Amino acid sequence: MRKSKIVITIITLFLCFKGIAQFNQNSEKQIVVGKVDSLYSKILKEQREIWIHTPEDFNSTKKYPVIYVLDASQQFYVITGMQKQLTPFKIPQSIIVGITNTDRTRDFTNTNVPFQRGHESETSGGASNFLKFINQELKPYINNKYPTENNNTIIGHSTGGLFVLYSYLHHENSFDNYLAIDPSLWWDEENLVKETQELLNKGNRKEKSLYIAVANSIGKAMDTAKVRKDKTVPTEQIRANLKFHDLLVKNNKEINFKWEYFENEDHGSIVVPAQYNGLRYIFSWFPFPEMWRFNTPKEYSAKELTEPFKTHYEKLSIQMKREVKPDWELLNQVGFFMLDGHNLPKKALAYLELNADFYPNESKSFVALGNYFLSQKNKSEAIDNYKKAVGIDGNQEAQAKLKELE
Template structure:
């Protein structure tokens, strides 16, 4: 069919979702009162020689010109709802608004396994070993396709469970530059007699993995403690054993690897998915929350520097992570500044916030209008006139012209 641009609505019944996250996911609502979580899109892969379906969720109220991080979810049909629900619950303050791309399966064993094992655990798996091809599809075809159609940022995350988790760790160990964040849930590292684990001994000893956060959630489906299980050789215990062996390698290389190991001994292979995704996203984006933002509620407890310096530090870190300049919201900073001067009567501390907008938005005439208004409030006429004139010089700001005229009278 070639690359195709058809888009069909995915109408998801909230009653179908068995977790509370998605009960909140009122992302958009049409005239028939149907809740819409995303769209189904499709592209033809020359690498895989087949049409591949993807499910795409966009944030609510997309801002013109703004781009968003993208989260690629393996086993898309199974995990799309969970990830979008978690985002709905946590986005804005704990997680950045993101685009979710769920990748549907055609031959799961083929795509997620890095080596060919024709017969495994009593099942035929002749097509296994296609992980390299599947990664080529994602990197060379899917990512450019998504970038061409949706407002995605440079930051990307991949999530996979079970054999999907194996693929996540294959990508992390062999091609760490493809994604920025890696989330593997109870990965099937037992595959091919732990071959990927053995390869990791050498691969992870290099410094290639700096600034590539990894989160691994591991369940205990067999009820054997982590000390005894290392001595066993039974098939049911091989997954936990392999995962523990991989953990040992991560610990050896903790000096240059940023990883979180989340052992959830009370969960099994199926139940670990939801807590693994929740904890994993919180872990990978642990740098995103900004609790110091709320100091303005009790400004008397802090100096002006203590109120505003955390903003400069935090947004410098965000800019490094997103690989572009990230600024605090202009309106938020402006509102806080005037809140502190009107409600708390602390003009110097309010001024520190308004000066922040001058620093981050020097090209915006409104930054100078706001500062002019501040100086009018504290009865510093000359400073107010100076800032209104600066606003007018930028773009002829009409509001500034009116205020300047009134001041000069």
């Protein structure tokens, strides 16, 4: 009996060590969502940890919008997963910066209330300093390390949502897009709500996007009409948000906003659907609206197929405050798909010429045109385009084609 116990023990230990060895081997393969970084803040007088996520096909020659996410330890994984699902067709690929907490109440609240809802909050009221840290220290740090676009978004939940709205109202030029998820507007007897109208009368927010998601924090206890009349503590959160909603509606000609009530979500569960809807809203200008035309190109003229590209990227350029072009490879593939897949040479040519209009200094634009004309047995046009390609940068493919043709 004793021998059998020893044998079992040895086998157990062997399996354990084998499992550990296998785990160590497997641990070399990791799923990496981002990296941890930090910077010292002279404003806050402390080291601040940040989590950074870059797109999977990150390219240092491209520029990316930046999404700043509060409460990184809770929200970072949600937003990075969301981006993976929605890019590249619904929202732009972005750099995500998660800001972890040291003193959440201090950083996210705009007024000092030493005792709130039965809890001490002596350090509260540091939102102004925290925003200075983001604007004056964190943003420059990120912009110096990464190729960033001039388009910034901030996302906050609960008290983080309160900070988002504080930023929107007091310092509207801090960000381009604001996502406040079930914001704690009840703070300090609705202080921020009370000053909203006065603040909306100042500044210009017409080019800013604001999305607010509100949870049903009272369940089926009462509907929103009764909530408005209620005075009890359980309805403080939703009551304050309803008042804020009314102020936004009153000023809707001066601001771009979407306010969404999630009847079937509570304060915790609202985060995922709100982030999804919020990202779709603030980047509603990004998706290419006419993609379905490519499925039935015979029904449209060449102009009807190519004009949406021009219009869409003109809008993107205005939104991003710089010239934005469609991906060269995308237009090239669409052009030759029209030729090889649909046998529509004139429409194929329209796309290839559009590509050359967008990229006149890229020799490959004219190599593609040369290849097109060669496929159509138009030798002279093919030669002219190959010569243009050689004239730009001595393109070797074009030189080889010219030797074959001349």
